[in-house]
Amino acid sequence: EPEVTQTPSHQVTQMGQEVILRCVPISNHLYFYWYRQILGQKVEFLVSFYNNEISEKSEIFDDQFSVERPDGSNFTLKIRSTKLEDSAMYFCASSEDAQGRYEQYFGPGTRLTVT
Amino acid sequence: AQKVTQAQTEISVVEKEDVTLDCVYETRDTTYYLFWYKQPPSGELVFLIRRNSFDEQNEISGRYSWNFQKSTSSFNFTITASQVVDSAVYFCALSATGGGNKLTFGTGTQLKVEL
Numbered sequence: 139e140p141e142v143t144q145t146p147s148h149q150v151t152q153m154g155q156e157v158i159l160r161c162v163p164i165s166n167h168l169y170f171y172w173y174r175q176i177l178g179q180k181v182e183f184l185v186s187f188y189n190n191e192i193s194e195k196s197e198i199f200d201d202q203f204s205v206e207r208p209d210g211s212n213f214t215l216k217i218r219s220t221k222l223e224d225s226a227m228y229f230c231a232s233s234e235d236a237q238g239r240y241e242q243y244f245g246p247g248t249r250l251t252v253t
Numbered sequence: 254a255q256k257v258t259q260a261q262t263e264i265s266v267v268e269k270e271d272v273t274l275d276c277v278y279e280t281r282d283t284t285y286y287l288f289w290y291k292q293p294p295s296g297e298l299v300f301l302i303r304r305n306s307f308d309e310q311n312e313i314s315g316r317y318s319w320n321f322q323k324s325t326s327s328f329n330f331t332i333t334a335s336q337v338v339d340s341a342v343y344f345c346a347l348s349a350t351g352g353g354n355k356l357t358f359g360t361g362t363q364l365k366v367e368l
Contacts, residue, residue: 169354171355173356179360180344180358180359180360180361181298181344181346181356181358182358183355183356183357186354186355193354194354194355196355227296229298233354236354241288241300241303242300242354242356243300244290244297244298244300245297246296246297247296247297247298249296
């Protein structure tokens with residue numbers, strides 16, 4: 139069964155460093171998403187991406203964040219200058235279409251630890 | 254604006270007991286989708302069910318059942334004859350057409366099933 143993959147599974151970085159989290163969505167999916175879950179809290183939407191541009195972003199997704207689909211398979215989230223409060227689990231998801239009737243398939247997550 | 258409330262932070266039951274997880278949602282949209290996800294200790298998000306706002310039929314899948322009531326804006330989840338493997342955090346989520354396709358999650362309910 140096709141699945142969303144994410145690398146790395148765990149990333150440790152120092153405050154102020156740039157990090158890139160990578161995702162490979164399911165191959166025939168057209169919509170891509172990033173969500174964040176701070177430890178012990180709920181899952182929060184960060185950004186959605188379609189046709190090589192951002193469809194929607196949350197207040198969390200400020201200028202420190204960017205997303206890119208550098209090739210036909212990868213979808214990346216970059217944090218330019220990490221802060222302690224960026225420590226969280228980051229989930230990538232993809233769906234066939236933007237309508238809610240299409241399930242969003244989640245990857246296993248990348249745990250980001252900022253020290 | 255969309256909102257999902259899971260008032261139960263943590264529930265503990267003994268194996269074989271039935272347990273119901275509550276979910277109350279808010280949206281102004283008439284077309285929306287409701288979801289339940291399971292997050293086991295390993296951290297991934299596992300899709301359980303999706304319902305659209307026009308389908309109020311209850312659904313049963315093995316030991317799992319869902320009760321959708323538009324009149325009370327609730328989408329409750331019942332596990333019958335709970336098992337230790339059901340121990341996880343369960344998230345209810347909402348996607349409304351007016352809110353793009355992003356998922357708005359509740360704060361989750363931690364279910365502990367003990368022997």
